[in-house]
Amino acid sequence: xxxxxxxxxxxxxxxxxxxxxxxxxxxxxxxxxxxxxxxxxxxxxxxxxxxxxxxxxxxxxxxxxxxxxxxxxxxxxxxxxxxxxxxxxxxxxxxxxxxxxxxxxxxxxxxxxxxxxxxxxxxxxxxxxxxxxxxxxxxxxxxxxxxxxxxxxxxxxxxxxxxxxxxxxxxxxxxxxxxxxxxxxxxxxxxxxxxxxxxxxxxxxxxxxxxxxxxxxxxxxxxxxxxxxxxxxxxxxxxxxxxxxxxxxxxxxxxxxxxxxxxxxxxxxxxxxxxxxxxxxxxxxxxxxxxxxxxxxxxxxxxxxxxxxxxxxxxxxxxxxxxxxxxxxxxxxxxxxxxxxxxxxxxxxxxxxxxxxxxxxxxxxxxxxxxxxxxxxxxxxxxxxxxxxxxxxxxxxxxxxxxxxxxxxxxxxxxxx
Amino acid sequence: xxxxxxxxxxxxxxxxxxxxxxxxxxxxxxxxxxxxxxxxxxxxxxxxxxxxxxxxxxxxxxxxxxxxxxxxxxxxxxxx
Ligand code: HEM
Ligand code: SF4
Numbered sequence: 001x002x003x004x005x006x007x008x009x010x011x012x013x014x015x016x017x018x019x020x021x022x023x024x025x026x027x028x029x030x031x032x033x034x035x036x037x038x039x040x041x042x043x044x045x046x047x048x049x050x051x052x053x054x055x056x057x058x059x060x061x062x063x064x065x066x067x068x069x070x071x072x073x074x075x076x077x078x079x080x081x082x083x084x085x086x087x088x089x090x091x092x093x094x095x096x097x098x099x100x101x102x103x104x105x106x107x108x109x110x111x112x113x114x115x116x117x118x119x120x121x122x123x124x125x126x127x128x129x130x131x132x133x134x135x136x137x138x139x140x141x142x143x144x145x146x147x148x149x150x151x152x153x154x155x156x157x158x159x160x161x162x163x164x165x166x167x168x169x170x171x172x173x174x175x176x177x178x179x180x181x182x183x184x185x186x187x188x189x190x191x192x193x194x195x196x197x198x199x200x201x202x203x204x205x206x207x208x209x210x211x212x213x214x215x216x217x218x219x220x221x222x223x224x225x226x227x228x229x230x231x232x233x234x235x236x237x238x239x240x241x242x243x244x245x246x247x248x249x250x251x252x253x254x255x256x257x258x259x260x261x262x263x264x265x266x267x268x269x270x271x272x273x274x275x276x277x278x279x280x281x282x283x284x285x286x287x288x289x290x291x292x293x294x295x296x297x298x299x300x301x302x303x304x305x306x307x308x309x310x311x312x313x314x315x316x317x318x319x320x321x322x323x324x325x326x327x328x329x330x331x332x333x334x335x336x337x338x339x340x341x342x343x344x345x346x347x348x349x350x351x352x353x354x355x356x357x358x359x360x361x362x363x364x365x366x367x368x369x370x371x372x373x374x375x376x377x378x379x380x381x382x383x384x385x386x387x388x389x390x391x392x393x394x395x396x397x398x399x400x401x402x403x404x405x406x407x408x409x410x411x412x413x414x415x416x417x
Numbered sequence: 418x419x420x421x422x423x424x425x426x427x428x429x430x431x432x433x434x435x436x437x438x439x440x441x442x443x444x445x446x447x448x449x450x451x452x453x454x455x456x457x458x459x460x461x462x463x464x465x466x467x468x469x470x471x472x473x474x475x476x477x478x479x480x481x482x483x484x485x486x487x488x489x490x491x492x493x494x495x496x497x
Contacts, residue, residue, distance in 0.1 A: 116428075116449070119429065119448060124431075359473070364428060365430075
């Protein structure tokens with residue numbers, strides 16, 4: 001529910017001060033939200049920022065503004081190819097025709113609903129035992145190989161990768177390939193040509209799998225998409241089908257593996273929180289509540305999610321005209337004291353906990369129940385099997401990701417137990 | 418309090434089910450919200466309210482919120 005505010009607030013235009021450079025830099029080996037966000041949240045909720053590849057955007061940091069914008073797909077839409085060269089976080093625009101992010105809002109839910117049955121709470125829970133078994137196997141392998149292990153490579157990435165492969169009905173053996181796609185899709189420095197090249201390779205890869213589904217339809221998500229396409233309902237174009245299937249591969253593993261790895265990097269440095277989490281491993285509800293709080297505080301990226309204003313909107317009493325690019329900071333919204341009392345206190349029993357980590361509005365994360373389940377299982381199995389798990393090196397020695405990726409955090413996470 | 422679920426807006430996120438599975442479930446066919454119990458026990462009022470707040474796409478509207486002595490939850494499949 002949105003609080004329709006603004007009754008007695010005077011509507012103003014954006015105050016044009018010297019804009020800050022976006023995205024704000026993080027401290028070395030830190031996953032703390034840069035302080036600029038919370039300062040702006042308090043003083044300048046609609047802040048003009050200079051974008052890295054030219055132009056300016058407006059950064060939103062308050063829970064209410066981020067929610068209002070994400071909820072209003074008509075006035076604040078996704079950026080389309082036809083918008084041309086708008087201010088952005090990447091070298092080249094990543095818009096692609098027919099993706100969930102570029103179809104009209106009406107069409108969007110039509111497409112999404114073709115597969116939503118595979119992303120329900122119930123289905124996530126049906127997949128849970130398989131994920132518990134998988135994570136236990138991965139720990140077995142880590143124990144066999146000996147210490148130290150790389151919690152990112154050996155554990156965090158393999159779990160969501162296996163889940164998304166099973167769900168889509170694509171072979172896990174090709175995981176290295178999917179990782180490359182993921183890296184490219186998240187790269188902020190890939191040129192339009194490089195993106196196109198990768199896209200063609202991805203299409204080449206998936207085409208025979210689609211042919212196989214056509215000949216012999218399965219219950220996988222790929223099967224659901226193909227079946228729909230075959231029914232001739234004219235619901236899904238070939239481009240939409242490809243774009244959706246390929247997009248899911250990348251959306252399905254990077255986010256979850258980064259969430260887990262980044263939360264582990266933070267919790268391994270907070271023995272008290274780790275103890276609290278350990279005390280919950282036999283209580284699924286208590287663990288679920290803790291994971292929600294972990295998702296609230298875990299930073300995955302240093303930027304924001306873009307939208308473009310199509311029709312004038314009012315945010316925190318400020319009038320924003322059409323054409324402005326908005327950067328929504330879901331992570332800053334997660335620290336808004338108006339919604340989360342003592343936002344910097346980690347409280348595993350926080351209720352209610354209306355986190356923005358999975359977005360809001362029609363584009364809110366399709367995979368969020370799977371992601372929750374995977375995070376719960378990853379943490380539960382790890383702490384049950386290796387209660388003494390800890391960093392093998394000083395935090396400052398942990399290998400870090402290059403900064404051309406949209407995601408931030410450790411590139412490897414060496415641990416002992 | 419009367420809660421109306423405009424099911425056409427539902428994006429099948431499942432958050433209402435997490436908040437209150439005694440009242441909300443997701444349809445097997447497409448994951449959209451289905452009301453299991455149109456007259457839930459008053460003890461569930463707080464949880465129903467949480468489901469409304471956690472819904473990512475404002476599927477629910479609340480009427481007569483001040484009246485906390487009655488709880489009705491219904492579906493409406495009209496477009497909004
Ligand atoms: C912890 C893990 C995850 C996080 C933090 C996360 C976060 C997000 C966010 C913030 C959005 C909305 C972006 C926007 O509004 O601009 C989103 C969208 C999406 N996510 Fe996730 N996600 C996660 C896991 C997953 C998984 C496991 C899958 C699939 C298996 C997935 C699939 C998607 C898809 C398809 C969309 C686009 C939905 C649409 O446009 O309708 N995500 N995610
Ligand atoms: S929380 Fe909202 S969008 Fe999600 S399933 Fe329930 S009604 Fe639908």
